[in-house]
Amino acid sequence: MPDASARIWVILGGLLLMAVVVVALRWTFGTDRQVPTARLADPDDPDAFGLLEEVSRVPGAIAAEVLQGRLAAAGIRATLSRDGPAYRILVFPDDLKAARVVLSRGALG
Template identity: 40%
Template sequence: MYGDGTSYLLSVVVLLLGFGVMLLFLRWTFSSGKSLVQRRPRQGGENEYGLLVPVASPPTMIEGEQLRLRLDASQIRAKLVQTTDGPRLMVFENDAKMARTVLAAPPPPPSANL
């Protein structure tokens, strides 16, 4: 009288396929880690910087930059970061001992070539 049920079966299959396509689209849309847009940097504690270890805790970023430039003059790679604990001068663990030695020495006098 109303057919053999193939139209009902076909409508269920089309509905399930549509739902599956929608799920794949939503999974692709909200997946993490594959975005072309860079994430906003966030501040972390001084122990959250991977291979970098803190060697100095300057009171201000300006004094921290001066210390970083002293390390740079000694050819020690350093990064000044603003952590949740305040500014920190970070170096690689292999360079930490040398960096502390350089920072413990008195700063060189300013040059007279002005």
């Protein structure tokens, strides 16, 4: 039968191990207050495209594919969406400014 001091060390060791696990889990899965919260799209909005934003709208499929190709050549991912007879070119918000620059340069040259 272990003596009282051995039991105390076992209990203290177990508590220390639990504290280390709690700190590790908090560090791994804890929330960071500096991370901006994502803007959530309204699921009931028929014009919402989730995280994507419209950078251009063109009247035909060929024009939409040409613009999508220009964006792809510049390394910008783009998605096409049909809206009646028109097509929307959609990009992620981080790529919106660069996509506008690429598409405006294409119109000039």
